Amino acid sequence: MTAWLIDDVISFSGLIHEDVRPTRAYVILAILSTRRREAPVTDRLSASPVQGQSRFIGRVSRQDIVAIIIVAVVLAAGAGLWARSLSGFDMSRVNELGLVSVAPPGTLAGLALIALGFVLSLRLRTLGTALAAASVLLLLVAVHGLPSIIEDAPRQSVAYLHAGFTDEIERTGQLLTNVDARFSWPVFFSLGALVTSVAGIGNAIELQAWAAPALNIVYLVPLYAIFSALSLDKRLVWTAMFIFIATNWIGQDYYSPQGFNYLLYLTILAILLRWFRRREVILPIRRIVEFVERRWPSLRVVTTTEDGPPLDQARLSRPQHAALAILVVLLMGVSVASHQLTPFAILASLIALTVLRRTSLVGLPVLLAVLIGMWISYMTVAFLQGHLAGLVADVGAVAGSATRNVTQRLTGNPGHQFVVQVRLVMTGLLWLLAVAGGLRRFRHGHLDIEAAGLAIVPFGLMALQAYGGEMLLRVYLFSLPFVAYLTAGLFFPVAEWRFSSRATRALALMVGVFVLASMLTKHGNEKADWVSSAELAAVDYLHAIAPVGSTFGMVNDASPLRYQRFEMYHYVALHYLYLFDEPKYVARALKKFENCAYVFVSRMQQATAEMYDGLPAGYWEAAKERMVASGQFSVIYQNQDATILALEPRDSSCGGVAQR
Amino acid sequence: MMRRYEPAFLLVWTLITAALSFADVQHPIRTAFALSFVAVVPGLSITRTLRFGPMDRLLLAIPTSLSLAALISAVLVYSRYPSWDLGLSLMLAAAIGAIALDLAQGSMPGHPAARPSRTKLDDESRQARLINSLAEGSTLAEAADAAGVTTATLRRALHKSEQLRMAVRVVTHGQLVAADDATERPIDSRGLPPPPIST
Numbered sequence: 001m002t003a004w005l006i007d008d009v010i011s012f013s014g015l016i017h018e019d020v021r022p023t024r025a026y027v028i029l030a031i032l033s034t035r036r037r038e039a040p041v042t043d044r045l046s047a048s049p050v051q052g053q054s055r056f057i058g059r060v061s062r063q064d065i066v067a068i069i070i071v072a073v074v075l076a077a078g079a080g081l082w083a084r085s086l087s088g089f090d091m092s093r094v095n096e097l098g099l100v101s102v103a104p105p106g107t108l109a110g111l112a113l114i115a116l117g118f119v120l121s122l123r124l125r126t127l128g129t130a131l132a133a134a135s136v137l138l139l140l141v142a143v144h145g146l147p148s149i150i151e152d153a154p155r156q157s158v159a160y161l162h163a164g165f166t167d168e169i170e171r172t173g174q175l176l177t178n179v180d181a182r183f184s185w186p187v188f189f190s191l192g193a194l195v196t197s198v199a200g201i202g203n204a205i206e207l208q209a210w211a212a213p214a215l216n217i218v219y220l221v222p223l224y225a226i227f228s229a230l231s232l233d234k235r236l237v238w239t240a241m242f243i244f245i246a247t248n249w250i251g252q253d254y255y256s257p258q259g260f261n262y263l264l265y266l267t268i269l270a271i272l273l274r275w276f277r278r279r280e281v282i283l284p285i286r287r288i289v290e291f292v293e294r295r296w297p298s299l300r301v302v303t304t305t306e307d308g309p310p311l312d313q314a315r316l317s318r319p320q321h322a323a324l325a326i327l328v329v330l331l332m333g334v335s336v337a338s339h340q341l342t343p344f345a346i347l348a349s350l351i352a353l354t355v356l357r358r359t360s361l362v363g364l365p366v367l368l369a370v371l372i373g374m375w376i377s378y379m380t381v382a383f384l385q386g387h388l389a390g391l392v393a394d395v396g397a398v399a400g401s402a403t404r405n406v407t408q409r410l411t412g413n414p415g416h417q418f419v420v421q422v423r424l425v426m427t428g429l430l431w432l433l434a435v436a437g438g439l440r441r442f443r444h445g446h447l448d449i450e451a452a453g454l455a456i457v458p459f460g461l462m463a464l465q466a467y468g469g470e471m472l473l474r475v476y477l478f479s480l481p482f483v484a485y486l487t488a489g490l491f492f493p494v495a496e497w498r499f500s501s502r503a504t505r506a507l508a509l510m511v512g513v514f515v516l517a518s519m520l521t522k523h524g525n526e527k528a529d530w531v532s533s534a535e536l537a538a539v540d541y542l543h544a545i546a547p548v549g550s551t552f553g554m555v556n557d558a559s560p561l562r563y564q565r566f567e568m569y570h571y572v573a574l575h576y577l578y579l580f581d582e583p584k585y586v587a588r589a590l591k592k593f594e595n596c597a598y599v600f601v602s603r604m605q606q607a608t609a610e611m612y613d614g615l616p617a618g619y620w621e622a623a624k625e626r627m628v629a630s631g632q633f634s635v636i637y638q639n640q641d642a643t644i645l646a647l648e649p650r651d652s653s654c655g656g657v658a659q660r
Numbered sequence: 661m662m663r664r665y666e667p668a669f670l671l672v673w674t675l676i677t678a679a680l681s682f683a684d685v686q687h688p689i690r691t692a693f694a695l696s697f698v699a700v701v702p703g704l705s706i707t708r709t710l711r712f713g714p715m716d717r718l719l720l721a722i723p724t725s726l727s728l729a730a731l732i733s734a735v736l737v738y739s740r741y742p743s744w745d746l747g748l749s750l751m752l753a754a755a756i757g758a759i760a761l762d763l764a765q766g767s768m769p770g771h772p773a774a775r776p777s778r779t780k781l782d783d784e785s786r787q788a789r790l791i792n793s794l795a796e797g798s799t800l801a802e803a804a805d806a807a808g809v810t811t812a813t814l815r816r817a818l819h820k821s822e823q824l825r826m827a828v829r830v831v832t833h834g835q836l837v838a839a840d841d842a843t844e845r846p847i848d849s850r851g852l853p854p855p856p857i858s859t
Contacts (some may be wrong), residue, residue, distance in 0.1 A: 014684075071833065093762065152715070169737060169742070170744070172742075173736075173737055173740065173741075173742025175737065184735065187730050187733070187734045188730070190730070190733035190734050190736070190737045190742075191726065191729055191730040191733045191734075193733060193737075193742070193744065194698070194729055194732065194733040194736075194744055194748070195695065195729070196697050197744035197747075197748075198681050198694045198697075198698060198744065198747070198748045198751075199681075199691045199694035199695050199698075199746075200680075200681070200684065200685070200687075200690045200691060200694065201687055218722055221718055221719050221722070222719060225715075225719045260726070263722070263723060263726075264723060266725040267719070267720075271719075271720075274719075287673075317711070319710060320710050320711065320712065323706075323710045324720075327720065327724060327727075330724075330727050330728075330731070331723055331727055333731075334726075334727045334730045337730075338730065384819060453703060497793075505768075525671045541685070546732060618731075
């Protein structure tokens with residue numbers, strides 16, 4: 001009887017190969033080796049075998065192998081189609097819709113197949129986790145790595161400015177706090193200077209080339225830790241990761257303090273949720289749970305920590321606990337000194353976890369508030385002088401903030417407006433799905449207190465600042481991990497939930513829409529974000545001929561002009577002065593510093609003016625001709641994407657030869 | 661295997677980065693080594709010292725390394741002494757110091773962080789022979805013989821592996837005794853923590 005039982009256990013668990021003679025020892029070892037993988041709390045609503053966690057453990061049947069091969073082929077086909085389509089991108093034809101306007105059909109088909117392969121991987125009995133992880137990585141490369149592959153120079157003008165700050169700190173070690181507010185939060189730039197110097201890179205802009213895929217890969221680790229701390233169901237975890245990658249279109253994943261700080265934000269939350277959790281539920285939530293259980297007696301509500309993985313803090317030694325607490329404080333300190341906004345998002349999250357009694361480090365919010373206060377009071381004085389009144393005036397102005405974040409973004413030419421509208425629709429859809437997911441999980445007995453709390457608290461930042469009309473974007477970004485988790489919960493309301501064919505189709509439709517829309521949401525600004533090698537060549541020419549102290553006029557900020565020797569030149573924002581048929585005003589603005597002066601006009605600036613400010617196409621050539629015709633400017637450099645005009649008359653030290 | 665040789669691997673990584681950077685080699689290989697060093701190595705070394713598991717170290721290594729580098733660079737800038745070579749030296753010192761501490765801890769007998777070396781009992785078939793032998797009523801010394809290892813190796817393996825300890829406890833119904841040459845003494849008296857098996 002016992003032997004039969006043992007054989008049955010071996011056969012059922014599928015842990016040991018059939019050829020091996022079963023022995024007691026093997027059985028004991030096998031059972032012990034699986035103990036850790038079993039859910040500590042099985043779901044109370046379903047008597048079916050666990051699919052979520054242990055479904056990846058099992059003997060591989062022929063049917064399983066066929067299923068695995070099908071999923072692998074779908075993924076490989078998607079990756080192959082996508083890779084093959086890369087040669088078809090012609091960036092010179094990109095329009096206001098961004099990369100989708102020049103994307104060959106193979107790109108979209110490849111993305112759709114990757115999404116399909118991911119959804120199918122969730123139905124596998126074995127190797128599901130591996131293939132789901134492969135799908136997430138493929139999607140990450142396909143969406144976030146696309147510009148790095150098809151464009152010939154690092155993108156985004158702001159990254160060039162940040163590289164300029166880094167270059168200045170690397171060469172001089174000086175913080176130009178009176179030139180730009182970002183020098184009052186300089187730690188990211190000093191880190192960049194150290195990295196650039198150690199790596200022997202000429203300029204930090206080289207780090208930008210692969211910043212987006214690299215940052216997103218790095219984000220995946222704390223995201224996995226966060227989702228795994230919230231749920232045992234690996235299908236839910238990987239679905240949330242997939243949704244995160246598909247919907248992270250905010251574009252802060254570049255060489256920037258905020259891109260780096262987002263890693264700190266995620267890591268702090270991952271550490272707190274993984275190692276410093278508490279099981280306590282605050283009274284109002286307990287009352288809600290009791291009400292629901294009274295109203296629906298068949299339902300027993302569990303909170304995330306009760307139904308989630310075991311609290312890991314018990315496994316840690318005291319030195320480990322202390323080290324983690326010190327690391328959290330270090331991360332908070334680095335964040336406070338490197339970015340203006342992220343520390344407030346971390347603070348809001350810490351307050352939420354503390355108020356909900358979901359962390360044992362209850363002193364952290366106070367400590368972080370003190371750190372923020374000290375930094376702002378002592379280290380940002382240069383910035384606060386003259387800005388304090390404006391900063392304080394924004395506090396509490398939620399309506400004004402909302403207007404600047406939504407209504408004022410719906411401007412520009414029709415193509416760009418369409419992209420913004422798609423983003424708003426996708427954002428609304430994602431948030432709606434997250435609400436539905438949270439409600440569905442609650443209906444099935446799960447109360448995701450942490451996820452809901454951490455998804456909601458970033459909205460509090462709207463009351464602080466409009467942040468130049470970007471606050472809603474940042475709110476979206478800070479809440480995205482938890483919104484993605486709740487959205488995934490719509491399809492996996494409980495750990496043992498059967499992933500039906502209907503649910504499979506619905507999930508495939510949803511991730512398909514998000515993935516395909518990412519070509520618009522993520523890459524919809526590419527016409528203005530793309531920097532061509534011709535533009536960079538023009539910038540390098542200008543830096544080569546312009547003597548120190550020269551004045552550079554820029555029609556708008558969208559240019560790679562400031563990525564090196566940033567502090568050696570004067571910059572004059574012309575704000576489209578010369579577009580008003582008045583080259584003399586431009587000349588007057590440039591003569592202020594009584595030195596060599598140049599006007600830099602490039603494709604990127606032109607695209608920015610057309611997309612965001614609605615300037616008509618073709619205006620630029622006419623404007624340049626008017627400037628030259630005025631006799632006050634001459635063209636000293638020109639290629640297909642950039643023109644440099646020099647202010648006349650100029651002496652021989654100014655360099656460059658006027659072209660006819 | 662990887663874990664055993666990890667300190668040597670990290671040390672070599674650190675030294676190559678130092679050599680390439682201080683010699684100012686202008687080659688992409690320097691960039692690759694330096695970027696990966698600054699982003700990963702100090703964090704990996706420090707978290708190894710603190711005995712975190714592989715997945716935990718994966719989570720902690722990059723933020724720890726980058727935060728350390730950020731802290732060092734900020735101190736250099738604010739102290740108005742922006743010597744990036746000094747910054748690199750401090751990073752190297754942190755990494756090498758952590759590796760040295762890790763090695764020192766590992767070689768200290770009785771230290772909670774001491775790691776017994778890999779034993780032959782990592783082989784599953786030997787474990788099976790051991791447990792079958794114990795289930796038939798053998799002493800630990802006899803079971804070690806059956807598994808083809810020495811008693812000392814067996815003791816190290818039991819110290820190292822909670823899973824093996826639990827398995828032994830299960831087959832001996834919690835009445836495990838160790839046959840140490842002529843004297844039989846309870847295994848717990850030899851410094852092993854009581855097995856946390858639940859009923």
